[in-house]
Amino acid sequence: MHWTIFASPTELAVTALAVVLVGLSKGGLGGMSLLGVPLMALVMPPVTAAAILLPVLVVMDVVSVASWRAWVDWQIIRRIMPGAVAGIGIGWASAELVSDSAVRLVVGLVSLAFVARALVGAGQGAALAGARPAAARFWGGLAGYTSFVAHAGAPPLQIYMMPLRLDPKLFTGTTVMFFAVTNALKLVPYAALGEFGSDNLARAAAMLPLAIGATWLGGWVVRHMRASIFYPFTYASVALVGVKLVWDGLAGL
Template identity: 30%
Template sequence: MLTLDWMFFAIAGPAVVFAGVSKGGFGSGAAFASASVLALVLEPGLALGVMLPLLMLIDAATLRPYWRKWDNKDAVLLILGGLPGVALGALLYKVAEPDVFRVLIGAISVGFVVWQLANANGLVRRVQHVLPVWAGVLAGAVAGFTSFVSHAGGPPAAVYLLSKARTKTDYQATTVLVFWVINIAKFIPYAFLGMFTLQTGMANLALAPFALAGAWLGVRAHHIVPERLFFALTYVLLSITGAKLIWDGLT
């Protein structure tokens, strides 16, 4: 039962603002945590249903500030993988064990950050090569699947995008475009699975201002934060979300 009382807003409001800041300024990596927070006061499936329209609203609000600043090739690769990943998530949602994927994605995310730090400190020899096309498609497929089952598509996409030299803005813009498409693709299967109700719609209307405020703050923070600090924060968020995924999967 969804009750729009003070406790709901005390928990859901900051969670939705956080999702807006993460998606609007720092690559979506930690935005999935908002659904986990909502699950403290809602049944998990209902929490996913409440979050998706809000994530779509954040996508729409942040698309214009980053319009055409994305990397076309990487965006296409991630989307080409992401759409089948969403379809697979829809087919397996009722039978898949999401905890296995949470642990796997969390381990990859944390391991990637450790590898990047080792490279930066000269502990390992950096291998200079262009990632193959299939790596982007695979990352997109994993992102699409995990996004469908838990809104946790950010870390797989971040691992692929951060492995390539790029500016903070084309990285951010690419994630905005990719998850705008993926979240639209998730909407119809979510509806068929019964995740949207009159109550979730009322919650969406009540939480929409929080989503828009978070998106605005995220875009502002993106342009204010220096590039070096931006990527440092992104790695921190990726580490935290990766650890959180592992913890959720194991517990």
């Protein structure tokens, strides 16, 4: 890989760091995938960052699905995918109308509200509520929308799934499968919007070896992590990302 594919060595370094964080998260390690676009947006336009990351995400999904395909709750997938497809469609239709800053602010506030709810114990006894079809459609739709506009669908999905208190492996496998499907669906509208130029695809290709290694490493860590560590770690990572997104959203308005 040569840095001249990128605008500067700094852009290369920031992109590589973002890909590592997203890869670790894709492997199942917390919510760090939300940091990808905001981090890259420090050195390039957010739309460019999202376009570079999407092909990388799809390759990561292949690695993740290969590792986690035996740990998927297909009932959850069936409940949330209709809403997610609708959310992707809304994101596509409104792509020119909603600013990146507004999306970051909304996702950040949702993330922090989710963590605050967990800290005060409001999530106790919510397992049955989490399984309701209406909740699945709403949070699936929000996950699909925020995933389309900022690759930031993890907090809405986690709001729906974490009260179910799944085994960490089942939680990770179901999450991996959800985003594998949604990212594949997003390829069509991103291509239709003209975001896959040769420059963006070249930069994405340069990141693939790093992406595959980071995804594998994240999966290895999760397989050796106890539930008593997994859930607090996930909440903490979502909280940190939420603060970052709110900060960026307010700064950009």
